[in-house]
Amino acid sequence: MKNIDAKTHVSGTSVYLDDIPLIQGTLYGAALGSPVAHGVLHQLQLEEALREPDVIRIFTAADIPGDNQIGGIIKDEPLLASDHVHFCGMPIAFVVARTREAARAAVKKIKADITPLPVITDPREAQAQNQLIMPPRTFSQGDTEQAWRECAHVFAGAVDINGQEHLYIETQGAYVVPQENNSLRVYSSTQGPTAVQRTVSTTLGQPMHRIEVVVTRLGGGFGGKEDQANTWAALCALAAWHLGKPVKYALHRMEDMAMTGKRHPYMADYKIGLDSSLNIIAYEVTFFQNAGAAADLSPGVLSRTLFHCTNSYYIPNVHATAWSCRTHLPPNTAFRGFGGPQGMFVIEAAIAHAARVLQIDAAVIQQKNLIKTGDEFPYGQIAQSEAGACWQKAATLYDATGWKQAVDAFNATHRLQKKGLAFMPVCFGISFTNTMMNHARSLVHVYTDGSVCISTGAVEMGQGVNTKILQVAAQIFSIRADRVKLNPTNTINIANTSPSAASATADLNGKATLMACNAILERLKEVAATALDTKADAVTIVNEQVLVNREPTGWDWQQLVSAAFTKRVSLSEHAHYATPEIHFDTVKEKGHPFAYHVYGTAILEVTVDCLRGIYKMDAVKVVHDFGSSMNPDIDRGQIEGGIVQGIGWMTMEEVIFDKEGRLRSNALSTYKVPDIYAVPEEIVIDALRSTADNLAIFRSKAVGEPPLMYGIGAWFALRNAILQFNPEADIPFITPMTPEKVLMALYSNKEKGIIQQHEATTSHLGIDQ
């Protein structure tokens, strides 16, 4: 089944935030972001801006009637700066005017008196100065101290991982329309309608029942709108509350890029130990997460880094510590993978390091150490592993041996072009790592004509969750898909939702829908049983026909619904689902946090132009643990999109802040995401159809985040290609592997090559200006 939104998408009639027809009198907002990354805010000079034509009012922190606080996990972030600024782009004032243009023009006329304070952009520096979001966390199993003594080989090194801009093509925005009785309707481009509701409620000091949040769909989210849509909704709500007028703010791209957080940059130190048979027996890692100026979702992201610090491998002795470091960057936030990718990059770097020194293929170490069913993850959960099955199938199906020979042959015959191969296994846990968030509700109405509408807390952002929920209802009722409609997500229909995130949205909301549909179905069967003089368990519905003991009865779906209504039987149900079995003890850092894991293996090939330092992605071939896919079209799209987004993060997407904390890659002209020429020439995806019972909806394992991490293999494939050209190459574990990094590495340590990698000039945080 195709995505149910596809038809309106291709005809341009899908409605996004900026497309909502405006109510007369709508005013337009624009935020002033701090021009300084850290400083004391003395005062704002607003007079000149207020004199601009069409400007209605400028709101500052003093105008906030409730708490000036938008922090979710930790209350550490004001909506509008009042006395200090903590990052460039931090909202200081909110202009409201009759036109967009007037609001933006007035923003430029505001003068902020700020005394600059020292700026920290480096997480290690923040950690050294004890600038922490929260105390560090440590996961451990076994005894690494003891284990080092048993190692035949020990390697240690450092890693520097850059962030990633979400670059959803629809920018952030909100449109707030006052309603009667001091209520507000908030249209928001958010993955978390309840978070928006709570934030508006807190900042206005009004009960949540006065705030209605409506989301039809997003033009992309990727985590960037999980928590960071709150700001714009709260600003528009603030203005609408005071003025009694509708207020809208759809951010300009450069505002969005400058003011919102991104995937967390990480630095890390690792130490890996192997025995003489190449079993990894000890691993120690310290992560320095660059959280930015406020907590946002960083504590959650940090935990997933720890959960995935051993990726697909079983390591008996692990000691992993993570520091969430407060710097003066915009608060970094959720991004597909949610800290997992950074954790995985470090273990892959450690393995690549070991393999290079031991002069073996990294794949040998990778394969040897894949986690098996019954092995324990460092956080205590026992693996139900498909890691080996995925690897084996990929190696066989894609003829890894022949492939490697072909690459070797190519490299032997090409002087200025070199190919590199890399394996990338992935293991990703499904569930919010914060156990209390794993619940959802669904409200299903069957109307008297037999049509069905469904409301859930799921937000459609292209991942096809609405299509999957529709499939659940159509399958349970056994009715035509076009009888079912999904409603826009609305906090009035479904309350207290978790955001659409963690790859778990279809599972959670699908299961709740399944329960609601089943409850209605049971009542309908009772109605049929009574009317047809049989027992309810003899009644089934197949293709809209009511059967008794599998024999047609002449009744159809419509007739059944009509009969139930006549008998005054409820045709509506509101069901609640909470994932069973999961638990986690954050004191012991042990438990069973995930409903299940998704596994997979990718093999990637790249070709490097060793003259110019540019490269192309030849192929990515994957065996992915689908479970039993509910919708192969949608799932394939998620995997292909995830792979390319992951490759983008590892290769060309370079978030550049200067030492003053100003974003230099602040537009699409300076921040490059993959275009159609940059994608792998070939992407092959094969399904590992695991049929084991699991907690996924209809056993269809989640597919949103895991594929992104296949892209990590691109970095290592490039590294392998560079080593083919220059076996002595100095290739520090710094991401992304831009053409610049490739060229510098190709000619590093070569006789005439002047070039050595210098941390000061290659670190993403340290470019000279």
Place this chain on the structure above:
Amino acid sequence: MPLLDFIRYHQHLTGTKAGCNEGDCGACTILIGDLHNGELRYRSFTSCLTPLGNARGKHIVTIEGVSMPSLNPIQQALIDNSATQCGFCTPGFVMSLAGFCLSRQVPKRRRAIAAIDGNICRCTGYKSIEKTASIIANFVKQRNETDPVTFAVEQQILPSWFSGIEERLKKLTLSLNGEPAAAGTPIVGGGTDLYVQKPEDIREQSLRFFFDDPSLKGISRQGNKCIFGASSTATDLLESAVMQEYFPQLENYIKLVSSTPIRNMATIAGNFINASPIGDLTIFFLALDTTLEFNTGRILPLRQLYKGYKQLNKTEEEYVCRCWFELPDKDTLFHFEKVSKRTHLDIASVNTAICIRMQDGYISKARISAGGLNPVPGLLTDTAAFLEGQIPDDALVQQACAIAQKEISPISDARGTADYKRLLLEQLIKAHFITLFPSLPIQV
């Protein structure tokens, strides 16, 4: 006002999306139809950078204008291939592919892909979109010699009223009375730079629109010279028979320059006058020693246009009318190189072109242009002088690279560190020689 704002916020046609406001994402792609030598021609434009003034006398087509009660084959193919996820970029892809269907070039898969090279999708990973493009290319192959608009209407790619557009445009053109704008009014060509740099400043300003001035158009050969109008676009250049004849690699070079809609909009003289240190076409034409003619009649070599960073050897009232350069003869070798973070639709880290004349195995004349290395785009004159009178070999290239290092003063910025740009220039000079003299054993 940019055309996008007019479409979305004045006409309330919300199918055209605002994504980046700088022509880099393609969500706002529309088609513009005009009469070109009396023949109806459609090209894709990013409406965020299209001056509303450039819409005068044209047919503007948005997603609403290609949508019919039933889906057209482009829309259907996108759905069949699951090539839409969040959907925000999708109308732009539909329009770019509609532009491909309406283009007169021979339909091929790589051209269908090229038609969407200015459209960014963050969800799909493009493989499903590539498949869609292949299907559309195959579909259009059935067209044979039929006029593209006729074919598109017959096949219900476009609504039937498209057949009447040519007549309506002819009438529209006749009824237009262009008044000369006041002297001193800023000049707009394609708008692709001006609307990125200062959209607010020019929003309410009166402007002179030169994009469609027929006297500033045309690319032709006169004797051994190629003469082109200042408002010729990069696409005009790509499609010019003269250029194709004398530069067999033209398509490969131009593919490295921005994207299809931007090439449809951006003028060559605009690239010169913008004075960007890394203007791709500037680098291309510097190596060809191009000459400029201003409206005042003054003649100036392109290499003398730049006095300093963004400072031009030109008065405010002067504008470029036409340009010319000597076409390469059989002994002249030309090559263009560009490297950027993303190979396509990106600004160069370093770009360079070379033009050398060979005589009896010797280099008799050499010009090497380079961008991204100095405050202005320019020629590496010392390097070129060193090469003249020499036989090309590895030692010569290595020495030329060393001399080139003394002619540049790159800075570290978002496009790369100074060290990287120095190394990259060296590599690209070697790439010139490896390409032009494939048998030379040049050490890299």
